[in-house]
Amino acid sequence: MSKQQVVLGVGANLPSHAGQPADTIKAAIADLAIRAGKMLAVSPIYRTKAVTLDGDENVPDFVNGCVLIETSLNPDDLLDICKRLEADYGRMIAARWSARTLDIDLISYGDMVLPSLEGWTALAESEDPAAYTEEPMVPHPRAHKRAFVLMPMNDIAPNWQHPVLKQTVSELLLSMRQQGLCVGVKQIAAGI
Numbered sequence: 001m002s003k004q005q006v007v008l009g010v011g012a013n014l015p016s017h018a019g020q021p022a023d024t025i026k027a028a029i030a031d032l033a034i035r036a037g038k039m040l041a042v043s044p045i046y047r048t049k050a051v052t053l054d055g056d057e058n059v060p061d062f063v064n065g066c067v068l069i070e071t072s073l074n075p076d077d078l079l080d081i082c083k084r085l086e087a088d089y090g091r092m093i094a095a096r097w098s099a100r101t102l103d104i105d106l107i108s109y110g111d112m113v114l115p116s117l118e119g120w121t122a123l124a125e126s127e128d129p130a131a132y133t134e135e136p137m138v139p140h141p142r143a144h145k146r147a148f149v150l151m152p153m154n155d156i157a158p159n160w161q162h163p164v165l166k167q168t169v170s171e172l173l174l175s176m177r178q179q180g181l182c183v184g185v186k187q188i189a190a191g192i
Contacts, residue, residue: 003072004110005040007157008032008082009103009140009149011064013050016089016101021063022189024089024102029067031088032104035081037071043152045189050099059099063188066107066152075109075136082106107149109138111163120164139163144172147182 010028012021018028022045033039043065050059071078082104089102113120114136123131124141139162143149150173153160158170165172176182 003037003070004112005157006037006069006071006078006109007107007153007160008036008067008069009064009105009107009143009152010067011062011103011105011148012089012101013060013062014090014099014101018089021060021101025063025065028085028089028102028104029065031085032067032069032081035085036073036078037069039067039069041068041156043067043155044187046148046151046185047188048148048185062148064148064152066149066156068156075106075112075114075138078109079106079136105140105143105149106136106138107140107143107153108157108160109136111161112138113163114138117164124164145176147173147176147185150176151182151185151187 010025012024015021016024018024025045029039029042045063045065048062048064050062073081086102086104091101091103120137120141123133123137140149144162144165150169154169154173159168161168162172
């Protein structure tokens with residue numbers, strides 16, 4: 001497979017063997033650089049209030065960021081590496097949107113739309129906020145609705161154009177800001 005530029009979202013809100021969530025993210029990014037491909041850019045770290053399906057207010061805040069890598073791995077193999085890294089840092093299988101030691105999401109893979117335009121659209125428009133699929137889905141079906149993804153992604157790939165929505169990250173983020181949807185997402189460190 002030819003090399004592709006890929007954006008991965010990284011997040012954590014529980015400590016791991018590497019330390020506090022920000023330490024975990026830094027260590028996981030170093031591992032990604034070894035296992036997944038060439039690291040092209042790393043965003044600042046942002047803190048975001050945790051959102052849960054049951055409205056639990058006692059869940060620790062998340063720290064989030066994004067990385068831009070160049071990889072020759074296909075989406076399935078890249079996701080396998082991400083899932084193994086999550087397990088290496090102590091992530092346990094739990095309810096969707098639960099607290100976690102590490103979360104790595106495939107946000108974009110070049111300009112690919114997977115599994116298909118119809119499949120992507122069905123999940124992106126789903127009324128169920130926790131709906132997901134086990135197969136690779138890119139772009140991430142809810143990234144364009146999440147300030148904690150768009151803000152760090154804008155730091156590293158502002159001109160990436162969403163292959164379905166036909167807007168750049170900067171345009172998507174501006175729209176969220178104009179709607180007041182970026183409240184509560186704060187940059188806490190200059191770089192991961």
